[in-house]
Amino acid sequence: MNRRDxxxxxxxxxxxxxxxxxxxxxxxxxxxxxxELGEVPTDQMTYRTGTHGEKxxxxxxxxxxxxxxxxGNRDSDLDQDRINELTDYALSHGVNLFDTAPRYxxxxxxxxxxxxxxxxxxxxxxxxxxxxxxxxxTLSFEGSKAMFEESLRRLQTxxxxxxxxxxxxxxCKGVDGETMDPMTAFKVRFEENGMxxxxxEQRKLGRIRNLGFSxxxxxxxxxxxxxxxxxxxxxxxxxQHNYINWQHAGDLAxxxxxxxxxxxxxYGQLAERNIPIFVMEPLLxxxxxxxxxxxxxxxxxxxxxxxxxxxxxxxxxxxxxILTVLSGMTYMEHLxxxxxxxxxHKPLSExxxxxxxxxxxxxxxxxxxxxxxxxxxxxxxxxLDIPGIFAHYNKMLNEGNAxxxxxxxxxxxxxxxxxxARRAYLKNYNKAVDPDRQAEHCIACGRCLSxxxxxxxxxxxxxxxxxxx
Amino acid sequence: MAxxxxxxxxxxxxxxxxxxxxxxxxxxxxxxxxxSIGHAVTVPQNCLLGQGVACNACSRHCPTGAITxxxxxxxxxxxxxxxxxxxxxxxxxxxxxxxxxxxxxxVEGREVHTTV
Numbered sequence: 001m002n003r004r005d006x007x008x009x010x011x012x013x014x015x016x017x018x019x020x021x022x023x024x025x026x027x028x029x030x031x032x033x034x035x036e037l038g039e040v041p042t043d044q045m046t047y048r049t050g051t052h053g054e055k056x057x058x059x060x061x062x063x064x065x066x067x068x069x070x071x072g073n074r075d076s077d078l079d080q081d082r083i084n085e086l087t088d089y090a091l092s093h094g095v096n097l098f099d100t101a102p103r104y105x106x107x108x109x110x111x112x113x114x115x116x117x118x119x120x121x122x123x124x125x126x127x128x129x130x131x132x133x134x135x136x137x138t139l140s141f142e143g144s145k146a147m148f149e150e151s152l153r154r155l156q157t158x159x160x161x162x163x164x165x166x167x168x169x170x171x172c173k174g175v176d177g178e179t180m181d182p183m184t185a186f187k188v189r190f191e192e193n194g195m196x197x198x199x200x201e202q203r204k205l206g207r208i209r210n211l212g213f214s215x216x217x218x219x220x221x222x223x224x225x226x227x228x229x230x231x232x233x234x235x236x237x238x239x240q241h242n243y244i245n246w247q248h249a250g251d252l253a254x255x256x257x258x259x260x261x262x263x264x265x266x267y268g269q270l271a272e273r274n275i276p277i278f279v280m281e282p283l284l285x286x287x288x289x290x291x292x293x294x295x296x297x298x299x300x301x302x303x304x305x306x307x308x309x310x311x312x313x314x315x316x317x318x319x320x321x322i323l324t325v326l327s328g329m330t331y332m333e334h335l336x337x338x339x340x341x342x343x344x345h346k347p348l349s350e351x352x353x354x355x356x357x358x359x360x361x362x363x364x365x366x367x368x369x370x371x372x373x374x375x376x377x378x379x380x381x382x383x384l385d386i387p388g389i390f391a392h393y394n395k396m397l398n399e400g401n402a403x404x405x406x407x408x409x410x411x412x413x414x415x416x417x418x419x420x421a422r423r424a425y426l427k428n429y430n431k432a433v434d435p436d437r438q439a440e441h442c443i444a445c446g447r448c449l450s451x452x453x454x455x456x457x458x459x460x461x462x463x464x465x466x467x468x469x
Numbered sequence: 470m471a472x473x474x475x476x477x478x479x480x481x482x483x484x485x486x487x488x489x490x491x492x493x494x495x496x497x498x499x500x501x502x503x504x505s506i507g508h509a510v511t512v513p514q515n516c517l518l519g520q521g522v523a524c525n526a527c528s529r530h531c532p533t534g535a536i537t538x539x540x541x542x543x544x545x546x547x548x549x550x551x552x553x554x555x556x557x558x559x560x561x562x563x564x565x566x567x568x569x570x571x572x573x574x575x576v577e578g579r580e581v582h583t584t585v
Contacts, residue, residue, distance in 0.1 A: 036510045037577070072584050082581075290554050293537075300550030302542040304511055307553050332580045333508075431499060 036305060040336045044343035045094030048323050050276055051210060051235040054126060054161065056097050056324050058317045059342045060278070061090050061335075063100035063109045064374060065328030074375060078105060078112045086335060087116035091124060093339045099278070099326045100155075101130040101166055102147055103376070110154040118156040127155055128162035128278070130214060131199075133189050134172040141193040148202075162278070163199065163208040164238055165190055168225055169217035169260075171450045179450050182218035186225070200232065210235035214280070216453040219261035222269075229273055236323060238278035239266045242288060243315045243356040245281070248364035259370070259455055267319060276323035282316035283309055283327070285372025292366065292398045295359045302352070309334075310341040315356055317345045368394045369461055370454045377448040377458060385437040386448065386458060392432040393465050396425055425468065439466040470506075472576060476560035477506070479532045505585045507558025507578040509536070511549045515573035518547045527562035527574050533585075536562060536574075549574060555585060 046058040066083055070076035087098070098117060100109045110129060117125055129151050133144040152158065172185045180188060190196045202208045212234050215222045226234075240249075241263040249260045260266075270277050283289050289309040291299070299311055316325040325342075329335040348356070371390035380386055401421050410418070429438065444459035452458060470477060482501055485493045496504070509527075517524040518538070527549055528536040535556040541548045551574075558576045566572035 036512050036575075067581070071581065296550070296552050297537060297539050300537070300552075301539045301548075304513060304539070304541070304548050304550050331583060333577075431503065 037340070040093060040339050041343040042093050045339070046317070046342055046345040047094075048276070050162075050323055054209070056126060057095045057342075058322070058324055058345055059095050059313075059338050060097035060099050060128070060324035060326040061087075061095050062280070062326040062328035063098060063113050064104040065330045066105050066109060066112060067330050075106075078108050080112060080115060083112050084116045084119070086329070086332065087113070088119075089332065090335060090339075091120060094343065095335075095339065096124065097126045097128060097162075097324050097326075099128040099162075101132050102151055103132045103166075106375075110151055114155040114157075122157060126161040127157060128164070129155065129160055130164040130166035131190075131195070132166040133195075134167060134170070134185070136173055136175045136177065139175060139188060139193065141195060141198070144189070144193065144195045145198065148199075152207075159207050159209060162210045162212065162236060163202075164211075164236075165196075165213035165225075167216050167453060168213045169215050169219070169221040170453060170455075171217075173450060182221045183224065186221050196228075196232065212236035212238065212275075212278070214238035214278075215266070216240065216260055217455055219265075222261065222266065226269060226273065229275070234273075234275050236276045236278055237270055238280055238326075239263055239270070240281045241267065241277070241279040241316055241322075242282050242284050242312055244284055244288070244360050244363055246315075246360065247357070248360055251364035267321070271319075271321045274321075277319075277321050279316045279322055279325040281372055282325050283312050284370065285374070287368065287370075287372075287394065288312040290395070290398060291359075292363070293400070294362065298355060298359060302355075307337050307341075309337060311352075311356065313338055313341045314346060314348050315353075317342060318348050318353075366397060368397055369456060371456060372454060374453060376451045376453060380442075381445065381447060382441050382443055383437050384439065384441055384462070385433050386462075388433045388437070389439050389462070389465060390456075392429055393468075395432075396428070401425060439463075442466070470560055470576070470578075472560035472563040472572075474564075476564040477558075479557075479559060502557075503584050505557040505579065505583045507560075507576040508553040508556040509551045509558065509560075509562050509574050510577050511551060512571070512573045512575070513548060515568050515571060516549060517568060517573070518549065524567065526565045526567060530561045530565045531556075532559060532561060533557055557585060 047055045048058055050056050067079045068074055068076045069079045098113055100113050102110060104110070105112070117127070131144060131147060133139060133147055137143055138147055151160065168186055169182050170185065171179050171182050172189065174180045174188065199208060199211055203211050211232065213225055215237065240260055245260065245263040247262050247264055249262045267277065289307070289312070291308055296308065299308055313325060313327070316322065327334070327338055329338060369390045371387055371394070373387040373391065375387060377386045401424055439462040442459055442462035444463070446459060448458045479502055480498055482496055482498060485495050513519060525538060528538055533555050535552045537550050538547045539550045540546070558578065560576045562574045563572050563576055566574050
């Protein structure tokens with residue numbers, strides 16, 4: 001809300017109104033007219049067509065980062081009033097796809113969005129949710145089926161427009177508590193229990209309109225799932241895609257860990273088979289909105305008043321087979337900015353693509369931790385705030401406050417700079433993460449290892465970050 | 470906030486101390502430095518830089534370093550760039566911008582305050 005709008009809506013302050021009127025006539029027409037950014041368009045959204053002719057807004061509303069009552073505390077209750085308001089705003093500005101999953105927001109997302117959406121007609125919106133059967137008690141046919149039925153109940157509907165097998169390519173724990181490798185996990189979760197066949201039946205019955213899967217991690221499982229295309233006819237697939245992941249997904253992972261495959265490869269495989277693509281993490285968990293200064297300068301040079309995030313959205317939606325770009329928008333300002341960017345989508349020029357590729361090259365060399373803040377690793381049994389610690393570490397690197405090792409023969413100048421950086425680091429660390437929840441409390445139990453979709457070796461990174469402190 | 474009268478100083482928490490109704494949450498200086506109440510938006514056609522005047526009032530006074538002057542890709546002239554993710558919306562830039570009556574940079578408020 002702009003304060004000028006606020007004044008306008010109050011109808012108060014004749015002075016302000018007079019200034020607005022004067023501003024319209026004067027050659028110096030700017031702020032007084034309202035604001036430089038202009039109104040948020042309601043009817044300019046770009047739509048793309050799904051496998052069965054659905055018109056899907058190219059901006060999809062991800063429900064993994066819903067607002068909470070207590071600002072900044074993701075453990076506190078979801079703020080249903082704000083969720084309702086954001087949902088209404090999205091719908092009235094052309095966003096018609098809402099993507100959730102049973103485990104989002106500590107298993108509260110589906111119910112919350114169910115409440116918000118059921119206040120509208122069912123034909124005004126499309127729902128996407130997933131089969132998150134990765135805990136031992138949901139691996140069975142009955143357990144998985146119950147999860148689907150529970151999703152319908154929470155979402156207050158009789159059909160799901162887009163249903164996905166969740167996190168194909170990641171390991172998970174078996175009924176015996178042992179971790180299964182990604183390929184075995186796929187077979188146990190979807191094939192051997194007959195779940196995939198059952199879901200295809202549900203598609204015939206119209207309870208599922210589109211059947212697909214979401215991919216992270218081991219690319220062999222992605223390839224295997226695609227090899228089933230002849231039998232299953234995947235209607236859509238969800239991949240992680242942004243200008244870093246396009247060619248540098250591997251660089252984001254640590255040595256020895258696989259990480260996702262490059263989205264250039266994934267896109268090529270899916271486009272070849274004509275499978276519409278859902279995009280997740282267009283901002284790499286917000287990182288592409290919080291860029292280091294060299295990237296900020298380069299992007300702002302081209303468009304001073306375009307947000308950093310807008311470039312990432314234009315990139316994510318740039319390819320023709322991309323059906324929708326999912327974004328978890330917690331704040332009204334994010335929603336408005338993204339609607340502006342994609343109403344309508346403005347394709348990137350060759351020159352702009354090259355510039356983003358150059359930024360990606362430099363960015364991938366910065367060795368940031370590729371944490372997207374999904375919170376799957378939480379709660380940590382030892383109380384660490386894992387995503388908070390990584391966010392602080394990345395912020396420090398981005399702002400050029402990295403603590404480099406001090407050489408034995410460092411000059412007094414260097415020592416002073418070192419002390420300053422260290423003080424800044426520690427002060428901000430304590431502010432960002434409660435001292436009881438910092439990296440040093442990690443005992444490397446490894447419980448988080450099989451949970452991380454980005455396959456970050458969390459205990460190893462914690463040991464690295466602890467040394468900085 | 471009326472930024473023509475002043476701006477929200479980073480070391481001041483007076484409003485949170487005096488509010489009798491609890492409508493403004495009590496915060497200390499450290500907390501305040503990380504709270505964003507808006508973000509600045511530039512109005513290039515008002516800016517002195519476009520008229521060849523070497524002004525850097527906004528970037529010099531920005532307490533978070535969110536404002537930089539960059540070379541515009543199309544014209545080569547210096548323009549003001551705001552990093553909307555590090556800006557806290559304090560309004561120092563709007564208040565101290567010499568262009569009047571409508572300054573060349575102004576703050577868009579946030580619906581809900583965020584932490585930077």
